């Protein structure tokens with residue numbers, strides 16, 4: 001499957017596995033695919049991106065969740081493995097016992113996060129789609145996640161987030177609907193304890209955010225969210241090119 005790779009010029013990338021991205025989307029695999037990439041600009045950036053995405057492979061449960069996301073044709077792409085592995089590292093480094101995820105999807109992000117959290121850690125995951133959340137719970141249960149570790153709340157994040165306690169969380173992942181990102185970031189700041197981490201998935205918007213010629217609504221919104229996190233004095237920011245971009249901020 002030919003697909004464009006990360007910024008850096010013309011290139012050809014062939015990745016065996018699932019499709020990801022829009023017209024400028026990068027190729028993506030379910031974690032077991034073979035990958036070849038030829039950076040015709042000689043930069044090797046596409047090859048590097050693919051290598052990093054496949055560096056920490058996904059397990060059978062994550063692959064099942066990814067297949068389900070493809071079958072259901074979710075309007076937003078699922079969290080990619082490069083992003084998931086960084087989230088797991090963060091959860092483990094923080095020894096995160098309380099994590100919030102906005103946008104459950106089919107449970108891919110949840111599996112990565114829970115994989116890094118201690119055994120008594122609880123993930124609160126919010127999604128407006130009840131049926132999807134039920135499917136995610138089945139996948140998580142099949143992966144051996146105890147029910148006590150999962151607080152799945154079916155509802156609109158705009159309604160649910162204000163009910164969560166101030167400063168009580170180690171990590172907040174903002175994913176799901178991009179239009180909810182500004183509120184997700186603001187609520188995340190309120191929910192995080194000092195030293196906690198705010199993470200925003202898909203922050204590079206299929207490579208459009210970095211391109212100033214792209215001024216469509218979603219790209220502009222993502223760019224604004226990035227700047228807001230970068231310029232917020234309550235956060236120590238970073239933007240990683242993993243997956244479709246992972247925007248991070250540590251709560252001061």
Ligand SMILES: C[S@+](CC[C@H](N)C(=O)[O-])C[C@H]1O[C@@H](n2cnc3c(N)ncnc32)[C@H](O)[C@@H]1O
Pocket residue numbers: 074075076077078079101102103104105106107108109110126127128129132156157175176177180
């Ligand atoms: C691909 S994102 C899920 C990302 C997810 N964290 C993962 O692990 O892949 C798709 C999800 O966003 C959810 N969604 C739709 N509207 C939403 C909203 N306003 N806020 C948060 N999530 C929303 C959809 O129901 C769907 O489950």
